[in-house]
Amino acid sequence: MKVDIISIFPDYFAPLDLSLIGKARTTGTLDLTVHDLRTWTSDVHRTVDDTPYGGGPGMVMRPEPWGQALDAVVSPGATLVVPSPVGKPFTQADAHQLAELDHLVFACGRYEGIDQRVIDDAAARMPVREVSLGDYVLFGGEVAVIVIMEAVTRLLPGVLGNADSLTEESHAAGLLEAPVYTKPQSWRGREVPDVLRSGDHGRIARWRRDQSLLRTAARRPDMYAAYPPENLDKKDRKA
Numbered sequence: 001m002k003v004d005i006i007s008i009f010p011d012y013f014a015p016l017d018l019s020l021i022g023k024a025r026t027t028g029t030l031d032l033t034v035h036d037l038r039t040w041t042s043d044v045h046r047t048v049d050d051t052p053y054g055g056g057p058g059m060v061m062r063p064e065p066w067g068q069a070l071d072a073v074v075s076p077g078a079t080l081v082v083p084s085p086v087g088k089p090f091t092q093a094d095a096h097q098l099a100e101l102d103h104l105v106f107a108c109g110r111y112e113g114i115d116q117r118v119i120d121d122a123a124a125r126m127p128v129r130e131v132s133l134g135d136y137v138l139f140g141g142e143v144a145v146i147v148i149m150e151a152v153t154r155l156l157p158g159v160l161g162n163a164d165s166l167t168e169e170s171h172a173a174g175l176l177e178a179p180v181y182t183k184p185q186s187w188r189g190r191e192v193p194d195v196l197r198s199g200d201h202g203r204i205a206r207w208r209r210d211q212s213l214l215r216t217a218a219r220r221p222d223m224y225a226a227y228p229p230e231n232l233d234k235k236d237r238k239a
């Protein structure tokens with residue numbers, strides 16, 4: 001997968017050299033390039049923002065640098081991903097869809113956002129996805145791109161050592177995961193549940209499913225309500 005990220009703060013993406021994303025870059029699974037938007041400015045001050053038409057707070061990102069940056073970076077198979085407070089909520093399903101694509105271009109806005117004509121011009125020649133991480137306000141798109149890059153990269157073939165991790169994931173299966181434990185068996189007077197040390201894999205699987213259902217019902221009633229009733233035992237169905 002080829003990924004291009006355009007930002008006025010390219011140093012934000014130094015963490016993408018770490019951990020499994022760094023390994024994916026080294027092995028060639030991920031071809032990542034980070035670009036400084038100011039590369040495509042032409043004035044001495046390398047200006048990327050201006051006052052909003054119609055008034056209002058803050059500044060808006062000028063279209064010219066973005067237009068030239070996207071012209072330089074996109075390829076025929078590229079999809080443009082634009083984090084935005086007004087974007088579609090980003091989900092695990094979106095991560096799976098993006099992980100199937102050949103080329104992602106991320107546009108990181110700042111200030112009050114990017115001139116709308118940049119999005120409209122791009123949408124005339126490539127798929128554009130405006131996404132939001134959630135109902136809270138960030139300073140810009142960079143943090144969102146780091147989150148999306150983690151969610152997408154871990155789905156790429158060969159990145160996660162244990163592919164089983166993907167098949168058992170809750171957001172894929174529609175439930176929250178059960179609690180996890182490791183050694184020592186006793187820690188600060190707290191014990192690992194006996195069932196997990198029983199060696200009875202059927203009993204362990206049932207315990208984990210029960211814990212997932214309890215957690216999901218308590219913390220994510222929306223997910224619980226959407227969970228297919230045919231997947232629930234009679235004892236787990238809410239009245």
Ligand SMILES: N#Cc1c(-c2ccc3ccn(Cc4ccc(CN5CCCCC5)cc4)c3c2)n[nH]c1N
Pocket residue numbers: 057083084085087108109110111112113114131132133134135136137138139140141144
């Ligand atoms: N993904 C994601 C995000 C973002 C996000 C993503 C990209 C950019 C680019 C710039 N900002 C900052 C910003 C903040 C507020 C507003 C709204 N204005 C407020 C004042 C009155 C007018 C309207 C606009 C732009 C961004 C924020 N925030 N939250 C998410 N889940």
